[in-house]
Amino acid sequence: MAHEAEYRERNERTVRRFFDEFVSGGEYDVADEVLAENYVRHEMGPNPEMTGRDAFVEFIDGFRSGFDDARVDIDELFVGDEYVVVRATERGTHAGEFMGLAPTGETFEVGGIVIHCLEDGKITETYACWDVLGMLRQLGVDPLAATR
Numbered sequence: 148m149a150h151e152a153e154y155r156e157r158n159e160r161t162v163r164r165f166f167d168e169f170v171s172g173g174e175y176d177v178a179d180e181v182l183a184e185n186y187v188r189h190e191m192g193p194n195p196e197m198t199g200r201d202a203f204v205e206f207i208d209g210f211r212s213g214f215d216d217a218r219v220d221i222d223e224l225f226v227g228d229e230y231v232v233v234r235a236t237e238r239g240t241h242a243g244e245f246m247g248l249a250p251t252g253e254t255f256e257v258g259g260i261v262i263h264c265l266e267d268g269k270i271t272e273t274y275a276c277w278d279v280l281g282m283l284r285q286l287g288v289d290p291l292a293a294t295r
Contacts, residue, residue: 151228154228154229155226155227155228157268158226158229158230158231158263158265158268159224159226159231161181161231161265161268161269161270162181162224162231162233162263162265162270163221163224164177164180164181165177165181165182165263165270166219166221166233166235169181169207170207170217170218170219171217171218171219173211175204175207175208178200178203178204178207179200180269181269181270182200182203182269182270183200183266183269183270183271184199184200185198185199185200185271186198186199186200186203186270186271186272186273187271187272187273188203188272188273188275189272189273189274189275190273190274190275190276190277191275191276191277191279192277192279194206209245209246210245212243212244212245213241213242213243213244213245213246213248213250214239214240214241214242214243214245215239215240215242215243216239216240216242217237217238217239218237218238218239219235219236219237220235220236220237220238221233221234221235222234222235222236222258229264229265229266230262230263230264230265231262231263231265232260232261232262232263233260233261233262233263234258234259234260235258235259235260235261236256236257236258236259237255237256237257237258237259237277237282238254238255238256238257239254239255240252240253240254241253241254241255241286248286248288251286251287251288253285253286253287254285255281255282255285255286256285257277257278257279257281257282257285258277258278259275259276259277259278260275260276261273261274261275261276262274262275
């Protein structure tokens with residue numbers, strides 16, 4: 148039982164560092180400490196799957212180039228033996244180009260659910276669902292306009 152509690156505490160620390168230091172803080176060297184080299188990310192949205200830690204670091208760097216004040220705040224966190232589930236709020240200001248979209252100067256705030264699978268204290272796989280449509284609308288973009 149003591150080992151299970153230690154694993155859960157370690158996994159929670161890892162996920163908090165992932166959001167606080169890496170994603171929100173832009174400390175890219177932390178990725179080596181919290182993500183497995185063969186990390187895989189599954190997401191509902193424009194980038195449905197990314198394979199490899201380096202690919203995800205590159206994605207976060209591009210995201211932070213478009214939203215240099217972006218941050219993710221953990222609203223709730225549920226810890227299991229080999230997973231951590233997070234309900235979070237992501238926010239930022241569109242100050243630079245992102246995915247071909249010129250800066251709008253608008254801010255966004257959206258919710259998301261993220262499930263991290265961990266092994267040996269590192270995140271090996273993530274399933275994420277963020278309100279990307281809501282984000283685009285808050286930035287003044289109508290992603291459905293081209294289909295009309």
